[in-house]
Amino acid sequence: MSTNLKSTTYDAVVIGAGFSGLYMLHKLRGLGMSAVVFEAADDVGGTWYLNRYPGCRCDVESMHYSYSFDEELEQEWEWTEKYPAQPEIHAYLSHVADRHDLRKDIVLNTRVTSAHYDEGSGRWAVTTDSGETVDAQFVISAVGCLSTPKAPEIPGLDDFAGDWYHTGEWPEEKVDFTGKRVGIIGTGSSGIQVIPEVAKEAAHLTVFQRTPNYTIPTFNGPIDQELVADVKKNYREIRQMAKESGFGVPLPPPEKSALEVDPEERYAYYSKMWARGSVTSVLTAYTDLLVDQEANDTAAHFVHDRIREIVEDPEVAETLCPKDYPFGTKRPTMGTDYYETFNRDNVTLVDLRKDPLERITADGLKTEQGEWEFDVLILATGFDAMTGPLLAMDIRGRAGQPLAEKWKDGPHTYLGLSVAGFPNLFTITGPGSPSVLSNMPVAIEQHVDWIGDLLAYMREHGQSTAEADQQSEEEWTQLVAEYANATLHMKANSWYLGANVPGKPRVFMVYTGGVGVYRETCDEIAEAGYKGFELSA
Ligand code: N01
Numbered sequence: 001m002s003t004n005l006k007s008t009t010y011d012a013v014v015i016g017a018g019f020s021g022l023y024m025l026h027k028l029r030g031l032g033m034s035a036v037v038f039e040a041a042d043d044v045g046g047t048w049y050l051n052r053y054p055g056c057r058c059d060v061e062s063m064h065y066s067y068s069f070d071e072e073l074e075q076e077w078e079w080t081e082k083y084p085a086q087p088e089i090h091a092y093l094s095h096v097a098d099r100h101d102l103r104k105d106i107v108l109n110t111r112v113t114s115a116h117y118d119e120g121s122g123r124w125a126v127t128t129d130s131g132e133t134v135d136a137q138f139v140i141s142a143v144g145c146l147s148t149p150k151a152p153e154i155p156g157l158d159d160f161a162g163d164w165y166h167t168g169e170w171p172e173e174k175v176d177f178t179g180k181r182v183g184i185i186g187t188g189s190s191g192i193q194v195i196p197e198v199a200k201e202a203a204h205l206t207v208f209q210r211t212p213n214y215t216i217p218t219f220n221g222p223i224d225q226e227l228v229a230d231v232k233k234n235y236r237e238i239r240q241m242a243k244e245s246g247f248g249v250p251l252p253p254p255e256k257s258a259l260e261v262d263p264e265e266r267y268a269y270y271s272k273m274w275a276r277g278s279v280t281s282v283l284t285a286y287t288d289l290l291v292d293q294e295a296n297d298t299a300a301h302f303v304h305d306r307i308r309e310i311v312e313d314p315e316v317a318e319t320l321c322p323k324d325y326p327f328g329t330k331r332p333t334m335g336t337d338y339y340e341t342f343n344r345d346n347v348t349l350v351d352l353r354k355d356p357l358e359r360i361t362a363d364g365l366k367t368e369q370g371e372w373e374f375d376v377l378i379l380a381t382g383f384d385a386m387t388g389p390l391l392a393m394d395i396r397g398r399a400g401q402p403l404a405e406k407w408k409d410g411p412h413t414y415l416g417l418s419v420a421g422f423p424n425l426f427t428i429t430g431p432g433s434p435s436v437l438s439n440m441p442v443a444i445e446q447h448v449d450w451i452g453d454l455l456a457y458m459r460e461h462g463q464s465t466a467e468a469d470q471q472s473e474e475e476w477t478q479l480v481a482e483y484a485n486a487t488l489h490m491k492a493n494s495w496y497l498g499a500n501v502p503g504k505p506r507v508f509m510v511y512t513g514g515v516g517v518y519r520e521t522c523d524e525i526a527e528a529g530y531k532g533f534e535l536s537a
Contacts, residue, residue, distance in 0.1 A: 005107050005132065010034045012138040013126045015112045015393070017102075018046015020142035020428040020444045022093060023067060026100050027452040031459075037102075037142075038128055040111035044097045047144050048089040053170040053190065053378075054197035056086035059279060059334035060439045062223060063231045064249055066092065067441055068239040069449075073099065075232055082277070083220045083334070114394035115139050117423060122465055124424065137464065140451065141390060141427045145436050148388035152185050152381045153502050156360035164377040167194060175376075177201040183365055183372060185357070186380030187213050192335040194380060199341045206372055207342075208365065210352040211493075212322040214303045215335040219277030243446070244516040248439030249280050258286035258295035270302040279332050289328060290487050290512075296326040303327060310339040319351045329492035331436070385495040386431045386509040387411050397422035410498070410507030412477045414468030414532055415522060417447055423467035426451050431509040432480045436496070438515045446515075450522050454530060463535040472532030484508035 014024045017039035028035040043049050058065050062079035077092060084092075097103050111129040118125060127133045149168035151157060157164065165175060167190035182202040184191060187209045199205045231238055241250035258266060266286075273281040288295040304321045311317035320339060341347055355367045364374040387407060395403040398421045406412065406421065413419050416433025417426050428447045429435035435443055458466060484490060489508060490497070498504035511518055525531045 005036060005134070006105075007034070007036075008132070008134050010036050010134060010136045012140055013038065013112075013115075013124065013134060013136040014140045014142050015115075015126075016046055016142035016144060016147075017041075017044040017097075017106050017108075018048065018142065018144055019067075019093065019441055020144065020448065021046070021106075022096055022100075022102055023069065023445060023448045024140055024142050024428065024451070025102050025105055026069075027448050028455075029105075031452060031455055033455070035105060036134065037106040038110045038112050038126075039106055039108050040129075042109050043090075043094070044103070044106060044108075045090045045093045046142075047147060048086055048093060050147075051168055051170065051190070052086050052090075052172065053165070053167040053194045053380075054175075055193035055195075055336070056167075056170075056190070057193060057218075057220070057336075058084050058089060059189070059218070060249060061278070062088075063228065064238070064242060064439060065089070065441060067096065067445065068235070069445060070096075070099075071235070074235055079223050079228070081220055082223055083218050112393050114396070115425070116394075116396045116400070117398060117425070119398055122423070138424045138426070138455070141425070141430065143389035145386050145389075145429055146383040148384040148392055150382050150384050150388075150501060151379060152357070154357050154359055159362050160360050160364075160377055161362045162364075162375045162377060164379060166379045166381070167191070168383060177376065179203050180375040181373060182206070182376045182378065183208065183374040184378040184380055185365075186378075186382065187211070188380060188382055189331060189333045190382070191380035192333045192338050194378060195347075196335070196337045196341045198378065199344055199347050202346065202376075204346045204348070206348045206350060206374070208350045208352055208357065208367075209319070211325075211330070212320050213330065213333050214300070214322055214327050215333045215338045216274065216279040216282055216303075217277055217338075218334045218336050219275070220336055242439065242442050242515075243519060246284065246514040246516065247280050247437060248434070248442035248515045251280060251284055254284050254287045256286055257288045257292070258298045259288070259292070261286075263298075266298055267302065270299065274302075274306065277334075279334050283328050283332060290326075290489070293326060293488060293491075296328070296488055300327040307339055310343075312343045316342050316349055319349055325492035325494075326488040329487075329489045330494040331496075382495055382500055384501050384504070385498075386435070387498070387504075388501070390427065390430070395422070395425070397425070408505070410505040411509055412473055414473040414476045415525070416476075416480075416511060417451065418466070418468040418533070420468045420470045420473040423465045432476060432511055434511045434513075434515050434518050437510050437512060442515060446519055446522070450526065453526060454533075457526075457530065458535060461535070463537055465534075465536045466530065467534050469532055469534050476532075479513075480511050481508065483512045484510070487512050 011033035012035040014037040062084040114127045185208045355369045358366045364372045411431035413432040416430045493499035
């Protein structure tokens with residue numbers, strides 16, 4: 001048996017030791033349950049361990065991107081910047097693991113390869129890539145929404161003679177770009193953060209952009225100590241506000257439509273929100289930015305104006321202006337000197353819409369119209385999001401049904417945290433929950449607390465199995481689709497929709513009703529004796 005694997009039988013197996021897995025383990029211990037966490041990486045931290053590319057930083061403010069369950073930690077921990085950089089978040093999660101003595105139940109360097117439900121015993125057999133199988137009553141996935149990196153679907157990566165790196169699997173040691181010719185594919189959140197950093201070091205950086213992004217500046221810097229004192233004094237109210245909000249950040253809800261204010265007032269208000277350096281502030285400036293195209297256009301045009309103001313070359317500026325999808329319908333990004341980077345002499349932007357990529361070659365990249373030579377290639381090409389990490393494991397429920405088969409037309413879940421036919425399997429921030437449309441720690445804590453309450457309820461009532469019923473699952477899945485259809489989200493080819501992975505079903509995988517409303521719904525279901533679940537002994 002691996003070190004740390006103390007038994008082959010547990011009450012619960014947790015998969016993943018990031019924000020979700022760490023808190024889930026703590027919660028299970030509090031319930032007096034035996035649990036083991038399997039983590040594929042060689043340390044805890046999940047997404048904040050492996051995404052360690054230069055410039056990697058969270059786009060939710062430090063004071064709000066943290067756990068609320070440990071009030072002492074909340075007071076003690078000192079964030080240094082307005083937006084926390086990856087090393088600081090990783091240090092925070094490592095500290096949480098040590099502070100709560102979690103490591104002794106975490107098995108590192110171990111990937112779960114399969115989880116099979118046995119109807120006879122009512123238990124799960126969970127197998128890892130080290131060949132061990134453990135038996136558990138509950139399986140709780142804490143695999144995250146963005147943890148299966150996606151390479152670009154163009155041929156030739158194996159031919160490339162230089163070094164290449166995916167932002168989502170960045171090496172631990174520093175990559176030195178000094179004097180190097182670097183090419184980067186991808187201008188999503190990761191690309192936008194890594195580009196300015198690499199440009200500072202490289203001899204030349206060529207950015208291959210297929211879809212431009214709306215990027216809001218962070219105006220990052222050392223954290224304001226007055227704000228820290230104020231937040232720490234009022235943490236309970238602030239956390240509550242985040243829990244009741246639309247996106248899991250403590251902002252008051254918007255009150256007006258973008259179309260009911262006069263253009264000058266609206267422009268001034270967008271300028272104020274822009275100056276805050278917070279994408280959520282811009283996104284929630286008005287009530288209808290995500291549901292009304294005309295309203296959305298006002299925000300999109302405001303961002304276009306900022307791009308044209310910053311970028312000196314008008315042609316480059318136009319290439320950087322997103323025009324074929326509404327603002328906020330692909331994940332809007334936050335950057336530091338992103339647009340400014342295109343004013344540098346050592347940076348070239350290639351518009352793949354005009355000159356598509358054909359293949360990766362031994363020397364670099366071949367587009368329809370030319371060949372580009374590089375020493376280093378960076379793939380900021382994103383992830384097989386939401387369902388990717390779950391389907392990467394061979395999960396089988398009742399009658400041996402594979403989850404991949406059940407989800408062949410897209411994910412079907414109840415509340416985004418359970419699946420009919422897969423008893424006692426819970427998916428923290430799974431498809432069909434607010435997940436990536438929330439400040440993640442808020443969504444994670446809500447799911448972990450809710451699962452914890454359900455497990456306690458089951459014990460109190462002498463029940464050993466919880467399973468979503470088929471009808472509730474179908475109704476929920478439909479509701480998620482209806483809510484998404486009522487937004488502008490369906491107009492963008494986003495990873496929310498699976499559009500970035502060839503062949504993936506085009507289904508919107510996130511609940512768009514808002515974090516606060518979702519929480520209320522989950523609470524009502526719990527209060528009604530876990531309506532929609534079949535609980536049995
Ligand atoms: O990935 P992405 P990401 N040829 O999918 C392009 C979170 N995150 O790693 O849009 C050419 O957003 C692709 O082009 P297109 C956050 O939730 C958060 O950047 O498909 N280009 C796109 O430009 C985020 O949304 C933080 O046309 C290809 C890019 O690669 C999520 O992670 C930081 C291509 C992929 O962008 C994912 O972000 C980082 C191809 N064949 C990440 N294939 C913060 O908290 C892909 N692309 C700040």
